[in-house]
Amino acid sequence: GQNIDQPTEMTATEGAIVQINCTYQTSGFNGLFWYQQHAGEAPTFLSYNVLDGLEEKGRFSSFLSRSKGYSYLLLKELQMKDSASYLCAAPGGNYGQNFVFGPGTRLSVLP
């Protein structure tokens, strides 16, 4: 089965850099996803890693180490609107089609 863990809460200052870690244990591996979810809204896709290394996309980057079962999401030049929950997810289930989500990391960006 899958088990995904991430910190529950983090706080950072506007303009700073924050790293949100995710550790996972999966019976198979088909990539790791990061989603952003603002309070009361649907999750929206941020990034996908299937190979080791860093994927950069504007202010957001995501890193994966398959051997360590570890990923992180890096947010640069934080803005107030980045205050949200960040969900780490991996495909799971019998067909590898549904997501197993971590508990989410609630990030608060302070002025």
Place this chain on the structure above:
Amino acid sequence: DTGVSQNPRHKITKRGQNVTFRCDPISEHNRLYWYRQTLGQGPEFLTYFQNEAQLEKSRLLSDRFSAERPKGSFSTLEIQRTEQGDSAMYLCASSLGDSVLYNEQFFGPGTRLTVL
């Protein structure tokens, strides 16, 4: 709007009543998923359709829950004899393709269920 839509957005019901939610996926997407999310937690998988076939159901999906996708387009999720523990946000997502590797899911806004 070509995103995933869900109706109703909010539902308040009394314990013991039946409720039904609807999800309309992005039109060309062949896969549809239902998740449940409680406050402060990540979404939990409930069930998954590929076209009209229900391919997988979580152990979370008790006998009181049933989902359908009769023509491979919209889907309904019914909860019979609701219990207070059913109170949650019910999220629908859809995706396209046959690849196992990359499967970006697009989420709807969710239906928030409150069971009194």
